[in-house]
Amino acid sequence: GAVVSQHPSRVICKSGTSVKIECRSLDFQATTMFWYRQFPKQSLMLMATSNEGSKATYEQGVEKDKFLINHASLTLSTLTVTSAHPEDSSFYICSAGTGSGYEAFFGQGTRLTVV
Amino acid sequence: GQNIDQPTEMTATEGAIVQINCTYQTSGFNGLFWYQQHAGEAPTFLSYNVLDGLEEKGRFSSFLSRSKGYSYLLLKELQMKDSASYLCAVRDSNYQLIWGAGTKLIIKP
Numbered sequence: 001g002a003v004v005s006q007h008p009s010r011v012i013c014k015s016g017t018s019v020k021i022e023c024r025s026l027d028f029q030a031t032t033m034f035w036y037r038q039f040p041k042q043s044l045m046l047m048a049t050s051n052e053g054s055k056a057t058y059e060q061g062v063e064k065d066k067f068l069i070n071h072a073s074l075t076l077s078t079l080t081v082t083s084a085h086p087e088d089s090s091f092y093i094c095s096a097g098t099g100s101g102y103e104a105f106f107g108q109g110t111r112l113t114v115v
Numbered sequence: 116g117q118n119i120d121q122p123t124e125m126t127a128t129e130g131a132i133v134q135i136n137c138t139y140q141t142s143g144f145n146g147l148f149w150y151q152q153h154a155g156e157a158p159t160f161l162s163y164n165v166l167d168g169l170e171e172k173g174r175f176s177s178f179l180s181r182s183k184g185y186s187y188l189l190l191k192e193l194q195m196k197d198s199a200s201y202l203c204a205v206r207d208s209n210y211q212l213i214w215g216a217g218t219k220l221i222i223k224p
Contacts, residue, residue, distance in 0.1 A: 006157075034212075042216070043202065043214045043215065043216040043217050044158070044202070044214045045214075046211070046212070046214075049211075091155075093157050093158075104148070104160070104212060105160070106157040106158055106159070106160075107157060108156070108157050109156065109157040111155070
């Protein structure tokens with residue numbers, strides 16, 4: 001199946017700093033990428049939908065100025081958590097689709113810890 | 116609103132069979148997915164159903180009844196490594212994935 005690579009897998013940052021998470025589709029072009037957040041023992045929560053070449057669509061309650069999403073190419077989307085706070089500590093996961101396929105391929109996820 | 120229900124937790128014995136149910140109410144239907152998620156890892160794709168009936172893939176099978184808004188994931192010959200959370204997700208009319216909360220499956224020797 002298609003491969004989605006997410007980096008970094010783990011990051012610890014200080015409160016008030018920014019962190020960038022990359023999501024790459026390695027062997028296919030992803031016109032749409034999705035960013036999820038998952039708190040312990042909870043389900044995936046969609047944060048935003050990222051479309052190549054256009055602004056991301058954010059879910060209700062997700063601050064677009066805090067979670068900056070850039071989808072500059074058909075193989076790369078980035079999520080930047082700005083001015084991170086301890087409550088932003090979570091597991092962030094990206095997924096991508098081929099557009100013509102039906103599967104959602106997930107990156108490995110990023111465990112963010114803000115101290 | 117949109118809703119997906121699945122049991123919170125199930126326990127089964129190694130070598131046995133377990134069925135995890137999922138019921139859904141969504142605005143439109145464009146397929147149902149089952150994913151496996153081990154603790155601390157991203158979900159991995161297990162199966163996809165868009166038409167009624169049973170899809171079999173090795174030890175795992177998935178069934179769909181669109182008229183009943185119902186699906187199940189059947190796991191046979193359970194192994195200890197099958198201990199994980201199993202997520203049911205439905206793609207709605209906007210092609211957005213609506214996720215269930217997941218079923219934590221505990222396998223006992």
